[in-house]
Amino acid sequence: MAVFESALDLIGNTPIVDVSALSPNPRVRILAKLEGQNPGGSVKDRAAKYMIEEAEKDGRLHPGSVLIESSSGNTGIALAMICKVRGYHLKVVLPENVSIERRQLLEVWGAEIIGSPGGEGSNGAMHRAVALAGEHPDWVFLHQYSNQANAKAHYEGTGPEIWRDCPEITHFIAGLGTSGTLMGAGRFLKEQSPRVQVWAVEPPVGEMVDGLKNLDEGYIPELFTNNHGFELLDRKMIVRPRESIEWTRRLIEVGVFAGISSGAIMAAAVKAARLLDEGTLVTIVCDGGWKYLSTGAWTDDIDAVEARAKEIIYF
Amino acid sequence: MPAVRLPTVLRTHAGGAAVVDAGGETIAEVLAWLESAYPGLVGQLRTPEGTAHRFVNVYLDDDDVRYLDGLDTKVGEGSEVSILPAVAGG
Numbered sequence: 001m002a003v004f005e006s007a008l009d010l011i012g013n014t015p016i017v018d019v020s021a022l023s024p025n026p027r028v029r030i031l032a033k034l035e036g037q038n039p040g041g042s043v044k045d046r047a048a049k050y051m052i053e054e055a056e057k058d059g060r061l062h063p064g065s066v067l068i069e070s071s072s073g074n075t076g077i078a079l080a081m082i083c084k085v086r087g088y089h090l091k092v093v094l095p096e097n098v099s100i101e102r103r104q105l106l107e108v109w110g111a112e113i114i115g116s117p118g119g120e121g122s123n124g125a126m127h128r129a130v131a132l133a134g135e136h137p138d139w140v141f142l143h144q145y146s147n148q149a150n151a152k153a154h155y156e157g158t159g160p161e162i163w164r165d166c167p168e169i170t171h172f173i174a175g176l177g178t179s180g181t182l183m184g185a186g187r188f189l190k191e192q193s194p195r196v197q198v199w200a201v202e203p204p205v206g207e208m209v210d211g212l213k214n215l216d217e218g219y220i221p222e223l224f225t226n227n228h229g230f231e232l233l234d235r236k237m238i239v240r241p242r243e244s245i246e247w248t249r250r251l252i253e254v255g256v257f258a259g260i261s262s263g264a265i266m267a268a269a270v271k272a273a274r275l276l277d278e279g280t281l282v283t284i285v286c287d288g289g290w291k292y293l294s295t296g297a298w299t300d301d302i303d304a305v306e307a308r309a310k311e312i313i314y315f
Numbered sequence: 316m317p318a319v320r321l322p323t324v325l326r327t328h329a330g331g332a333a334v335v336d337a338g339g340e341t342i343a344e345v346l347a348w349l350e351s352a353y354p355g356l357v358g359q360l361r362t363p364e365g366t367a368h369r370f371v372n373v374y375l376d377d378d379d380v381r382y383l384d385g386l387d388t389k390v391g392e393g394s395e396v397s398i399l400p401a402v403a404g405g
Contacts, residue, residue, distance in 0.1 A: 072404055075405045122402060126403060177403065177404030178403065202372070202399075214359075215324060215370050216370065218401040219401055219402065220401045233382065236378070236379035236381065238372075261404075313404070
């Protein structure tokens with residue numbers, strides 16, 4: 001193993017592990033790419049690094065710059081880590097109903113937290129960040145939901161890594177948050193082989209935090225529409241909070257300690273395995289379970305955990 | 316008959332109900348049934364031009380109907396149709 005010059009050089013090149021022991025169909029393999037292995041602890045390290053390095057290249061960022069971003073957690077944490085190392089000041093608009101560990105990690109990395117009402121959800125935090133960025137033109141707003149560097153990180157990183165490690169892939173299954181992973185890695189994989197199907201898993205947003213007063217407050221990331229997301233995807237599934245927690249627990253049986261959104265993706269992969277005759281599914285484990293210990297996801301009564309999950313944002 | 320799960324923002328049109336029992340054998344028929352039972356509700360799901368609201372996702376059980384047969388998707392007796400607003404994450 002080489003000696004790395006910077007912790008930021010550890011971003012990407014994550015391992016893939018076979019979790020087919022959880023597959024209900026012996027002819028369908030399920031593989032999991034462990035993005036929690038990134039130094040900031042989640043898949044978002046990739047997009048954060050690409051967005052920051054692109055802004056450095058085009059001259060928008062320089063020492064002492066102030067950044068603003070909205071995040072339900074992981075993107076904020078990833079940006080905060082990189083900003084700490086590179087000497088930038090980060091402000092994160094964060095919904096108040098995320099797990100306590102997300103807030104703690106942002107504090108660890110020195111980010112300034114701007115709280116947004118939990119009832120407005122991620123959409124509300126995003127709208128506030130857009131407004132704040134408009135009021136402060138000197139702040140750098142990378143805007144993960146529309147920044148093409150987010151998808152590029154996966155087109156140049158996640159996708160090629162999967163193809164290198166698993167050219168027999170038939171289905172790529174990942175969560176739809178900003179759509180960066182699906183648009184970037186999904187497009188790369190389809191370009192390598194039209195055989196590869198791209199399936200999205202919709203965030204299991206709790207009813208308490210869908211955050212909308214009317215449907216016009218909904219949001220589809222520009223990254224999704226700009227990359228022809230509707231055409232790129234082959235299927236989109238919703239996974240409910242209870243199933244997400246159940247499969248977060250089942251992942252423990254194969255030694256994978258994952259966050260709750262990864263449980264949702266695993267639940268969708270298991271459904272896919274039941275529907276298909278044969279195949280090799282590659283799924284994304286977005287982060288480790290550390291940030292969710294306070295939710296009691298693994299140890300508390302599942303009804304209580306489910307009720308709690310409906311009131312917090314974990315995507 | 317299929318059950319239809321409504322998002323919080325549409326429940327006022329259905330007397331506050333989260334889930335309603337509907338009729339119809341396709342997604343289009345279920346929506347038509349909803350419109351006749353709860354005037355105004357389905358209007359929320361369309362733009363003034365009559366196209367589907369871009370921030371609305373309709374699921375048949377686990378699947379977004381866009382990737383099945385859209386409005387022509389067959390809805391079985393015990394199926395659940397969920398109407399959900401598009402929400403970002405990250």
